[in-house]
Amino acid sequence: MTRIVSTTTGLYPLPDTAKEELSDLKGNQKEDLIGPDLDDETEAVYDRVRAELIETQADAGLNQVVEGQARWDDMLAHPLAVHEAVETRGIVRYYDNNNFYREPVVTDELTADGDVAAELDDAASQVDDGLQAVLPGPYSLADLGTDEYYGDPAEYLAAVAEFLAGEAGAFPDVETLLLLDPSLVENPPRAGYDEGEGEDAFSDAIEGEAVTDAIDTLAGAVDAEVVVYPYWGALDEKTHAHVLDADVDALGYDLVSEPDDNVYNVQEYGTTDDVALGLVDGQNTLVESPETVRERVDWFTGSTPSEEYGTVYAVPNTELFYLPENKVEAKLETLANAAHLEVTA
Amino acid sequence: MTRDQFRPPEHDNEHFLLTTVVGSYPKPKWLHRARDMWNDDENSFDDDDFEEAKNDASRLITKEHERAGLDVVVDGEMRRNEMVEYFAHRIDGCEFNGPVKVWGHNYFDKPSVVDEVEYDEEWLISEYEFTAAVADRPVKVPITGPYTLANWSFNEAYETDEELAYELAELVNEEIEGLVEAGARYIQIDEPALATTPDDHAIVGECLERITADVPADVRLCLHVCYGDYSRIYPEILEFPVDEFDIELCNKDYEQLDVFKDPEFTKDLAFGVVDAHVGEVESVEEIEANIRKALEVVPPEQLTISPDCGLKLLPREVGYGKMENLVQAARNVEADLDAGEISAGQSQAVADD
Numbered sequence: 001m002t003r004i005v006s007t008t009t010g011l012y013p014l015p016d017t018a019k020e021e022l023s024d025l026k027g028n029q030k031e032d033l034i035g036p037d038l039d040d041e042t043e044a045v046y047d048r049v050r051a052e053l054i055e056t057q058a059d060a061g062l063n064q065v066v067e068g069q070a071r072w073d074d075m076l077a078h079p080l081a082v083h084e085a086v087e088t089r090g091i092v093r094y095y096d097n098n099n100f101y102r103e104p105v106v107t108d109e110l111t112a113d114g115d116v117a118a119e120l121d122d123a124a125s126q127v128d129d130g131l132q133a134v135l136p137g138p139y140s141l142a143d144l145g146t147d148e149y150y151g152d153p154a155e156y157l158a159a160v161a162e163f164l165a166g167e168a169g170a171f172p173d174v175e176t177l178l179l180l181d182p183s184l185v186e187n188p189p190r191a192g193y194d195e196g197e198g199e200d201a202f203s204d205a206i207e208g209e210a211v212t213d214a215i216d217t218l219a220g221a222v223d224a225e226v227v228v229y230p231y232w233g234a235l236d237e238k239t240h241a242h243v244l245d246a247d248v249d250a251l252g253y254d255l256v257s258e259p260d261d262n263v264y265n266v267q268e269y270g271t272t273d274d275v276a277l278g279l280v281d282g283q284n285t286l287v288e289s290p291e292t293v294r295e296r297v298d299w300f301t302g303s304t305p306s307e308e309y310g311t312v313y314a315v316p317n318t319e320l321f322y323l324p325e326n327k328v329e330a331k332l333e334t335l336a337n338a339a340h341l342e343v344t345a
Numbered sequence: 346m347t348r349d350q351f352r353p354p355e356h357d358n359e360h361f362l363l364t365t366v367v368g369s370y371p372k373p374k375w376l377h378r379a380r381d382m383w384n385d386d387e388n389s390f391d392d393d394d395f396e397e398a399k400n401d402a403s404r405l406i407t408k409e410h411e412r413a414g415l416d417v418v419v420d421g422e423m424r425r426n427e428m429v430e431y432f433a434h435r436i437d438g439c440e441f442n443g444p445v446k447v448w449g450h451n452y453f454d455k456p457s458v459v460d461e462v463e464y465d466e467e468w469l470i471s472e473y474e475f476t477a478a479v480a481d482r483p484v485k486v487p488i489t490g491p492y493t494l495a496n497w498s499f500n501e502a503y504e505t506d507e508e509l510a511y512e513l514a515e516l517v518n519e520e521i522e523g524l525v526e527a528g529a530r531y532i533q534i535d536e537p538a539l540a541t542t543p544d545d546h547a548i549v550g551e552c553l554e555r556i557t558a559d560v561p562a563d564v565r566l567c568l569h570v571c572y573g574d575y576s577r578i579y580p581e582i583l584e585f586p587v588d589e590f591d592i593e594l595c596n597k598d599y600e601q602l603d604v605f606k607d608p609e610f611t612k613d614l615a616f617g618v619v620d621a622h623v624g625e626v627e628s629v630e631e632i633e634a635n636i637r638k639a640l641e642v643v644p645p646e647q648l649t650i651s652p653d654c655g656l657k658l659l660p661r662e663v664g665y666g667k668m669e670n671l672v673q674a675a676r677n678v679e680a681d682l683d684a685g686e687i688s689a690g691q692s693q694a695v696a697d698d
Contacts, residue, residue, distance in 0.1 A: 324443035
């Protein structure tokens with residue numbers, strides 16, 4: 001019997017009250033954004049926000065709870081943006097969105113700095129079980145940053161993976177580690193591919209095997225279920241195969257943006273025993289019903305050859321910060337109730 | 346030609362480089378304070394008070410533009426809070442659920458389109474009428490285009506964003522008809538979203554067909570697109586039914602200038618000669634050099650001089666300084682052209698024929 005686990009991709013929007021409070025405390029220019037040296041008053045606001053976000057998830061009835069990543073001013077680039085060995089430069093576009101982050105430029109050796117672990121330690125003290133860690137996949141984090149230290153793209157990717165592994169190794173006990181990996185769709189590794197080369201120096205130089213190795217480095221650092229979730233489309237066939245080669249427990253499929261291409265990948269090439277499915281739209285305020293979410297799960301499982309999946313992680317198809325606060329809460333309830341439908345059906 | 350009507354009667358030089366701005370301008374600090382007071386339920390500052398404050402600001406900034414010497418002025422968009430939000434508040438079918446992040450601690454109230462969009466109250470007609478009554482120079486009206494309105498909203502009601510954009514184009518068309526009736530002769534459609542999704546240029550073109558269908562020939566229509574890879578939309582945009590393109594090139598030091606040289610630029614070119622995101626005022630000499638770069642693309646008869654983008658993020662005195670130097674530089678280049686002192690670029694040679 002397939003178990004549906006409702007959870008989220010993290011990167012929550014700040015509660016509206018905290019938006020203004022933090023803007024007043026920190027300022028709203030690029031030099032005012034989060035760095036390694038936050039003052040106590042600001043950290044206290046973030047601690048309060050963390051508790052609020054955990055409570056919101058518990059109230060909604062989600063099966064697994066995340067820390068919320070309210071401090072991640074630079075979205076998925078955050079672990080680099082706050083690092084001592086990284087300079088943040090101009091404001092650059094965040095994928096194809098009308099959102100921007102500070103370009104993190106790696107200028108020295110990356111070593112684990114415990115920034116994400118500290119957030120999770122605080123979250124762990126408030127969550128009895130079902131805590132889920134969220135990190136950018138190593139490929140996406142490397143893609144969002146710029147290397148001026150390692151010199152070689154493959155070496156840089158491996159170093160980013162080691163850095164994240166060091167970070168994850170310091171985590172408290174977590175049930176799952178969710179790796180958000182949109183760059184695998186948006187700017188996939190191209191070295192050795194016939195098509196699409198010449199678009200980007202980083203992806204042109206990275207081979208699929210290097211992505212497998214980078215994920216393995218990170219997966220080997222934690223004693224938790226590891227889920228890789230690419231989004232904004234479907235993986236190309238080769239990248240899909242390389243991610244499946246990695247030691248991951250579940251691969252994810254964004255059924256909101258590209259349902260057919262994602263199902264095709266699974267039909268043709270198979271997948272992991274557990275899967276993560278992007279089921280509610282993280283970038284539209286229209287709130288789906290729990291029944292719609294269940295239909296999407298049933299459509300996926302019915303269309304793919306596996307008789308039965310162990311666990312389906314039911315998640316929004318993107319991070320959550322694109323939405324206003326009230327719609328995030330409504331979508332959490334949808335996901336929680338969709339999983340609940342499964343139990344009572 | 347639509348541009349001759351904007352040449353001031355007292356213009357001395359034989360050549361005429363039309364000088365204008367993109368639209369937004371730093372608001373006086375007291376206007377922000379007035380808005381805060383108006384938003385505060387416990388404050389007695391009411392709708393009439395706030396209206397008076399906005400009128401004062403509009404009058405002040407329109408005159409500030411004239412003092413800088415611009416040939417065509419705007420009121421700095423003193424009544425508008427944001428380029429999508431302002432319009433969505435006036436469109437039936439839109440609702441607001443709270444602020445969403447753009448970057449860092451910068452947010453905007455991104456509207457949700459929850460029902461069929463319909464034209465309700467006017468958007469800009471009274472703004473235009475007020476500014477035109479105050480101004481001694483012709484007034485340009487910047488208006489956010491339907492493609493950007495659609496792309497920067499949550500679309501709950503329409504099957505595709507394209508369909509929503511076409512529906513919004515009908516509303517923009519209605520507003521522009523009203524503006525033309527009120528006397529507006531220079532309308533700039535802002536489509537910054539095209540820069541993020543250049544493959545959609547055909548949708549923007551189709552929107553413009555709908556917007557401009559009934560606009561009289563003497564009304565000057567401009568399209569403003571900024572901060573993107575122009576090679577992905579040029580030369581396709583030359584097919585668009587507008588008179589002028591307003592582009593930003595100063596910000597990246599004209600690295601995309603060559604894009605517009607081949608094939609020949611057949612529309613009027615409103616050329617960004619000062620950077621809207623650098624806090625120092627460019628010198629007159631520097632701006633003159635930038636204007637000469639434009640003459641490599643079009644002859645002076647097709648050239649409009651403008652900042653890269655809206656100036657609203659700059660300190661006010663810097664915004665003013667840029668406008669003043671921009672005008673001075675344009676007048677100097679006109680004089681040089683009159684005197685035959687500017688060695689012509691390829692387009693210049695065509696103009697001299």
